[in-house]
Amino acid sequence: MTHSATLPMPGPGQRPGDGRQPLARHDGYPDGPPRLMPAHGTDPAGLAEHLGRFGPPPYRGGARRLIGEVEAAGLTGRGGAAFPTYRKLAAMAAGNGPAPVVVGNGAEGEPASSKDKALLWYSPHLVLDGLQLAAEAVGSAAAGLYVHRNPRLHERLAAAIADRAAAGLDAAQVELIEAPPRFLAGEESALASRVSGGLALPRFKPPRASQRGVAGRRTLVQNVETLAHLALIARYGAAWFRSTGTPDEPGSMLATLHQADGRTGVVETTLGTPIASLLRLPAQAVLVGGYHGAWLPAGQAELLPLANAALRPLGAAVGAGVLAALPADRCGLAETARVVRYLALESAGQCGPCFNGLPRIAGALAELAGPRPRPQAMADLERWSGLVTGRGACHHPDGTVRLVRSALRVFAPEIDHHAHGYCTAASSQPFLPLPAETALDDADWK
Amino acid sequence: MTTITSSTALWYASRATGVVSLLLLSLVVMLGIVVNRQGRLPGLPSFAVTGLHRNLSLLSVLFIAVHVATAIIDPYVSIGLAAVVIPFTSAYEPFWLGLGAVALDLIAALVVTSLLRARISRRYWRGIHWLAYAAWPVALAHGFGASPDLRSGGLRVLAVSCALVVGAAGLWRLASRAGQVPRAQRAAAALAATRPGGLPRPVRARDGGAR
Numbered sequence: 044m045t046h047s048a049t050l051p052m053p054g055p056g057q058r059p060g061d062g063r064q065p066l067a068r069h070d071g072y073p074d075g076p077p078r079l080m081p082a083h084g085t086d087p088a089g090l091a092e093h094l095g096r097f098g099p100p101p102y103r104g105g106a107r108r109l110i111g112e113v114e115a116a117g118l119t120g121r122g123g124a125a126f127p128t129y130r131k132l133a134a135m136a137a138g139n140g141p142a143p144v145v146v147g148n149g150a151e152g153e154p155a156s157s158k159d160k161a162l163l164w165y166s167p168h169l170v171l172d173g174l175q176l177a178a179e180a181v182g183s184a185a186a187g188l189y190v191h192r193n194p195r196l197h198e199r200l201a202a203a204i205a206d207r208a209a210a211g212l213d214a215a216q217v218e219l220i221e222a223p224p225r226f227l228a229g230e231e232s233a234l235a236s237r238v239s240g241g242l243a244l245p246r247f248k249p250p251r252a253s254q255r256g257v258a259g260r261r262t263l264v265q266n267v268e269t270l271a272h273l274a275l276i277a278r279y280g281a282a283w284f285r286s287t288g289t290p291d292e293p294g295s296m297l298a299t300l301h302q303a304d305g306r307t308g309v310v311e312t313t314l315g316t317p318i319a320s321l322l323r324l325p326a327q328a329v330l331v332g333g334y335h336g337a338w339l340p341a342g343q344a345e346l347l348p349l350a351n352a353a354l355r356p357l358g359a360a361v362g363a364g365v366l367a368a369l370p371a372d373r374c375g376l377a378e379t380a381r382v383v384r385y386l387a388l389e390s391a392g393q394c395g396p397c398f399n400g401l402p403r404i405a406g407a408l409a410e411l412a413g414p415r416p417r418p419q420a421m422a423d424l425e426r427w428s429g430l431v432t433g434r435g436a437c438h439h440p441d442g443t444v445r446l447v448r449s450a451l452r453v454f455a456p457e458i459d460h461h462a463h464g465y466c467t468a469a470s471s472q473p474f475l476p477l478p479a480e481t482a483l484d485d486a487d488w489k
Numbered sequence: 490m491t492t493i494t495s496s497t498a499l500w501y502a503s504r505a506t507g508v509v510s511l512l513l514l515s516l517v518v519m520l521g522i523v524v525n526r527q528g529r530l531p532g533l534p535s536f537a538v539t540g541l542h543r544n545l546s547l548l549s550v551l552f553i554a555v556h557v558a559t560a561i562i563d564p565y566v567s568i569g570l571a572a573v574v575i576p577f578t579s580a581y582e583p584f585w586l587g588l589g590a591v592a593l594d595l596i597a598a599l600v601v602t603s604l605l606r607a608r609i610s611r612r613y614w615r616g617i618h619w620l621a622y623a624a625w626p627v628a629l630a631h632g633f634g635a636s637p638d639l640r641s642g643g644l645r646v647l648a649v650s651c652a653l654v655v656g657a658a659g660l661w662r663l664a665s666r667a668g669q670v671p672r673a674q675r676a677a678a679a680l681a682a683t684r685p686g687g688l689p690r691p692v693r694a695r696d697g698g699a700r
Contacts, residue, residue, distance in 0.1 A: 130584035247611035255610075395527040395535060399679050406683030436611075443647070464527060481672045 045046040046170075060301045064243040072279055074286045076295040079271045090206040093168035095379035098211055100172040101277045102208075106182035107136045107278050113273060115281035117293045122148055122229070122266030123332070123363040125292075125351055128273065133183040135253060135263045143261040144391055145178040145215070146238055147171075147270050148228030150222035153333045154385075154476050155365045158297035159267050161309040164196060165332075166271060167203040171217065173270025176277050178215040181263055187238050188267075189229075208385040222479060223488055226334070228391035230437050231264045233391075238262075242488040243389045268297055289315035292350050301330075301367035301475070312349065314361070319345040322368040328375055328453050330475070332362030333476035334382050335442025337449035338375065341368070342461075358449060367475060374468035376457050379450035380405065380412040386443045388481040391488070397440045404447060414464045421458070424451070499563035504638055506556035508647070511632050511639075514548035515598075515651035517542060518625045519617075522658040526665045543603075550600055556594065585634035588627050595624035625655060 046270040053265060059299060072078075079080050081092075103109050115127035135143050147170060163170060171188070178186045190200060200219055207213050209399035220238050222228040228243040233455035235256035237243035265273075276284050285293040292314035303308050312321060322344075331337055339347070347353050369375055383411040387401035407424040410416040428447055431440035435451025453459070460467055482488060493501050509571055520542035524528060561568050570580035570585065574594060577587030602609060602617040629652065632639050639648040670678045 149504060249608065250610050282676045387680055388676050390676035392672040397537070398675040399527070402676055402680035402683055405680060430534070435538075481677065483677075487673060 060317060064463050066256075067394050072275075072283070074283065075312060076287070078295050078311065079162060079169060079268065081312050085166040088213075090168060090203065091425065092212060094210075097168060097169070097274075097278065100175045100274065101276075102214065106180060106280065107133075109176055109180045109273075109277055110136065111275055111348065112281050113240075113248065116272075116276045116284040117281075117291075118269065118272050118276060118284065120266055121268035121272070121296060121363070123360075124337075127362065128269055131253070131263060131265070132177065135261060135267070138253075138261050142185070142261055143183045143263055144187065144238075144257045145172045145174060145181060145183045145235060145265070145421050146220075146257065147265045147302060148229050148231075148234055148264050149188065149190040149267040150234065150387075151191050151363075152222070152224070152226040152228045152476055153335075153363060153365065154226070155298045155301065155367060156363050157307070158299050158309045159472055160191065160196065160366055162268055162271060163190060163200060166208070166480075167200055168341050169271040169274050170205060170267045171207060171213070172274035172277075173265075173272070173486055174217060175213055175215055176273055177263065177265055178272060179217065180207065183263070183297045184215045185260075186217045187220050189220045189230070189234055189238055190267075192224050197221065213446045223489060224480075225391075225482060226386065227391055227437060228488075230439075232437070234264055235251055235262055237489070238351045239374050242485055244393060244488060245434040245435075245439070247275070255309060286396060289348075289350055289352070291352055296322060296349075296361070296364055296365035298349065301365075303327075303368040303370040305370075305474075307476075315348045315350045317345075318349055320348050321349065321382055322366055324368060325371070326368035326404075327371045327373070328369045330365070330367040330369065331359045333365035334386060334446060334475075335438070336362050336365065337445055338369075338379070338453040339449070339451050354481075358445065369474060370470075372469040373472070373474050374412065374457060374466050375450060375454040376461065377410070377466075377468065377471065378410045378473070379446065379454070381473060381477060382475055383408050383447060385437070385477045385481070386446075391454070392442075394435045396431040396434035400427050400434075400440060403427050403442055404431070404443070408447060408450075413459055414461060414466070416460075416461060496565075498566055499559045499586045503556055503559035503563060506552045506559065507632060507636070508638065508644060509550040509650060510549055510556050510650065511629065513545055513552060514625055514628055517546045517549055517653050518621055519658040520545065520548065520654050521621060526662055528661075528665070546603075550596070553596065557589075559679060570630065582635055585631055586629035589635060591623050592628035592631055595620045595627070599624065622659075 046202070056234060110129050110132045113132060116229050118128045119125040120128055122160070124460040149159045160162050174188065176187050178184070188200065190196060197219065203218050204219060222237060223243050225243055230235065230245045231252045232246040232248065233243040233261055235252040236246060240259045246291050252262040252264055272284070289293045295313050296307055297311050298321065299307070299309050302319055302323050303322065310321065316385045318329065323340055324345050326341045328338050329341055329343050331344065331354060339357065339359055349361055349366070349462050354360050369378060384405040390398040404424060404427050406429065407420045410420040411424065425445065428444045432444050434440060457467060496585055502602060502681050520538060524539050527535060529535055533541070557573055561570065567581055568580045572586060572590065574590055575584050576590040581585040600618055602614050606614050629648070632648065640643050647660060
């Protein structure tokens with residue numbers, strides 16, 4: 044069984060799971076998914092249930108001691124970059140100077156992703172355990188949890204943190220920080236700026252957050268799902284972690300699925316799972332990795348596993364685990380144009396190539412999405428795409444151009460149709476989720 | 490007008506490269522201001538303005554190097570190596586050559602930090618780059634004071650033109666700063682400036698699609 048928990052969006056009284064039980068067990072803990080998501084009928088937000096199932100965080104009694112286990116487990120960052128977690132921990136633990144700060148990143152600015160929200164809602168104590176263990180591993184006594192704006196979730200997390208403090212579970216004090224609803228709010232330097240009290244704006248590197256981050260201190264930033272995996276690795280070990288997934292990309296992962304029929308959910312799956320078993324195909328095309336990701340033709344996607352080893356050669360990546368099946372009756376160009384317009388408006392307005400270039404790219408793509416675009420719209424699009432790549436303080440222009448280029452490849456036949464004045468789509472109903480509001484002033488970046 | 494002989498060649502070379510350096514530095518400062526304000530020059534995309542700014546600044550380094558080297562080597566006046574980098578220590582024209590040394594040091598700091606830009610903090614690079622606004626007038630004053638070349642004739646026209654161009658660019662910088670779009674609205678403003686109908690529109694299917 045590759046996945047077994049299809050979760051609704053976080054809401055009161057909702058419970059995950061579809062009733063399937065994992066077969067193999069280790070220390071009473073399942074080998075396969077769901078690992079991160081709670082068992083049926085429990086309230087994971089309750090500290091008592093969490094302690095009953097997992098016990099207190101297995102502190103190692105000193106810095107660095109957990110890092111070898113994380114390296115053996117082969118855990119990679121689940122925020123999108125898939126960077127080996129042990130290397131970030133080791134570099135932070137080896138650094139000189141004042142103790143570093145550790146921040147769990149649950150900003151999840153990507154509108155198509157809900158997995159961090161779901162994880163924080165259903166398994167907050169696993170994330171908070173991971174935060175404590177990461178802080179211990181790098182010798183830090185200050186931790187933060189940076190979470191997108193959602194009053195109910197914040198209330199729940201604040202209560203969880205208070206319960207833990209009352210129970211004396213936490214070695215490092217945890218501060219809960221609200222992330223603004225901006226696409227780039229979770230970018231590492233934007234996070235460091237926001238947690239320091241400033242605007243959530245990406246900064247030029249160097250210095251990286253690991254060199255000078257929150258309040259000028261060295262800062263370790265880990266996605267909240269990565270921290271939850273860390274909490275389990277600390278308990279059940281590297282061999283257990285590797286017992287699912289592929290040898291190169293071990294472990295389970297959370298994915299947000301957007302089915303062609305409009306249904307959406309978060310599942311816990313394993314790396315290497317066939318995309319065809321996650322999405323109900325056929326569809327017209329599959330968006331892999333979210334809005335900085337890439338479109339793949341459905342015929343190609345249905346033969347591929349959800350693994351970077353298979354996706355990277357095709358210009359795609361697992362990213363933060365977003366998969367969207369575009370229904371046959373929609374226009375892929377119109378969908379991409381909507382998303383790219385949103386991405387252009389989410390530019391932080393700091394780098395000329397980004398805040399001038401992305402709107403032009405969005406405009407040209409909108410033209411291609413309409414009837415009878417000017418012949419030079421395509422050439423403009425390619426030229427501007429080349430001009431903005433690699434020219435920002437962050438990777439916003441690069442990620443946006445990746446999406447645009449994949450759309451030009453996958454929807455090339457549709458571009459031809461539009462050039463002749465018609466579109467194959469039967470519905471102009473928007474499909475991919477986008478927030479209604481964009482930033483107007485600095486307050487919207489706080 | 491004297492003629493160029495083997496004994497005056499270095500002197501002429503130093504003066505000529507000095508004049509070319511002033512011209513180049515003025516263009517570099519002007520282009521730098523345009524780059525800073527994300528402005529455009531007719532017929533050039535903005536990345537080309539940045540490229541021109543960088544390349545001309547490296548070219549000016551070359552001319553300044555020849556200007557300084559020929560001044561040292563030229564036996565007519567003796568300028569020590571130390572006096573080239575330590576301001577106001579020259580035996581000959583200590584004040585005006587001292588200004589040259591100040592300008593040289595400032596420009597060296599600008600060039601070195603720019604070459605290391607990918608490796609140092611953006612904040613340091615930016616802070617150092619503000620020194621350009623000090624280096625240029627100091628270099629111009631050095632040119633006017635150290636040699637009578639710029640005080641008359643065509644070269645005076647050139648020097649005054651350089652000053653006017655840089656001054657105009659500086660005023661434009663101040664003005665464009667006043668009329669600046671707030672950071673948070675820049676992308677929206679740029680999107681509004683793309684052609685009308687730049688927003689995605691629904692496209693009507695013809696006869697239920699063309700599959």
